[in-house]
Amino acid sequence: MIEVRDLRKSFGDVHAVRGISFTINDGEITGLLGPNGAGKTTTLRMLYSLLPPDSGSIRIDGLDPTEDAIAIKRTLGVVPDSRGLYKRLTARENIAYYGELHGLDRSEIRSRTDALARTLNMGDFLERRTDGFSQGQRVKVAIARAMIHQPQTVLLDEPSNGLDVMTTRALRAYIRSLKAAGQSVVLSTHIMQEVAALCDRIIIIANGTIAADGTPDELLARSGKDSVEDAFVALIGSDEGLLA
């Protein structure tokens, strides 16, 4: 459960986020859709406590990221925009590093890594050093290390950026499996297909504010259009920066 009230953040003269409020329920997949530069990444960074908001409030399962950053990090699993791996460590060692930082013991890390590797189909590169990994392999490692502590809430920033079709499908299947397990998932994207295919709820962000918030059907009804894509364009007012 995430509750955001009137969130604002500026960098100098740039007002990246100007008054965003929304609520995200457990057991749902929520999509933050918006063109590049709409304020999605900044909003997510404030949620996972890496950026302090200028004003407004955030509660994640009742915790405030500005006051309880460490506790928030235990409940969140985040795949941020930056997915750098350590290329002189194997995929398993990259995942284990994060497990140890979460204070898990070795046998637990081992069994959870094996389980994640099965779900994400990482078997053939799990023991290899990550130098030279494909984009898809890197994203899988980044997801596995973000999930090693079995977080209740999962935040994904542009998860399918640069992935091929097969990996994208596998990723979507995985995200649906998280929902089935009762976890809440928030993903930001500028790809309309992604939200249409995955999300129970869509929050459209443009110019640092919320342009629309609802289920896909509600958004269709509100815009008076009959395709999801047309609905988005109508609600944002332009299709600039969006991918069909």
Next chain:
Amino acid sequence: MNGLLTVFRKEVIENVRDRRALFNSLLLGPILFPILIIGLSYLTLSAQEEKSKEQLELPVVGAEHGPNLVAHLRQQGVAILPAPEDPEETVRRQTHPVVLRIPAAYPEQWRSGEPAVIELIADPSRRESNIPMMRVSRMVSAYGQQIGSGRLQLRGIAPALASPVLVKQVDLSTPQSRGALAMIFLPYFLMITAFTGGMHLAIDSTAGEKERKSLEPLLLNPTPRWAIMTGKMLATAAFALASLLLTLLSFKLALPYMPTGALGFELDLGLVMIGKLLLVVGPVAILAAALLTLLATFAKGFREAQSYMGLVVFIPMLPSLIFMSNPMKPEFWMMSIPMFSQNLLISEFLRGESVPNQWLLVSSGGTLLLGLIMAAYAATLFNRPRVVFGSS
């Protein structure tokens, strides 16, 4: 605390697997420096030997004015060459390092018992001509003394009367302290090693982490940021200390191959001495780890960080160079100056002097304190969004 150790262990493993880091920190100094010292001392030594053994060729102008002097020189094994046309030009061009001129007034002065003037033409600013110059000058004054005593004896006077004072030098330098003179560059190498040993890791773990975009996800773990930074600094310090230890051990191994006997000194680099040296230079490694991490954290990437590091290497060099060119007597207050105090202490140790414990305490303690202050500041840096996200 656990997170700190996790970060430390991961940085060490990752950098041990990096051949470039390993070579820079653990091999370059320990191999290069002893070879440099051995090579240089052999070179100096053989050059000296060659110069003093090889036959001295001496062009003499006006040989006919002092045939006895010339005969004496010949007897001493000097090859007398005919006079060059322009003796000054010969020396300036270094065709010959030294030319002897016996002026026309020489025989007249000699006969009348006045000091007979001869001229030794040389350019002492050319260091390689110092040895031939000294040799000629010594031979000529030996000849003069010999004739002088003869003259006194002829007049029935004991030649000893002409030397009312005799200076006798009592040499208190032990073989060990003479050795320290030749090992004056050891402090210099050790200080540089303390800085370069962890340099690669300091860059890789901060600017490198930013460049490969792994810093943001790393900070998403529930480990306090100061603990992450401290783990990185500890790994850097560990590499610097390992590099120092290896350099000292390789010096110990190389020592038997140094021409020590020829230089007239013995240097004891026993385990106790190595321990003492580590105790003195160790705090510098910690100071260096904090300073390097601090600087590299502000850099956006590897290259930017490396360009800072080029300047940082001058910091440990400066005190060493000042001390090398201007040796001074160590005093208690100097112990409070980081880097400089270590130079003084190392050379005192190598001379075999005993150093008051208080001095050690102030030198190591002061340097350590400065290092910890810098480390404490560096530990706060990951709290700044500007540092974490670069310009955004």
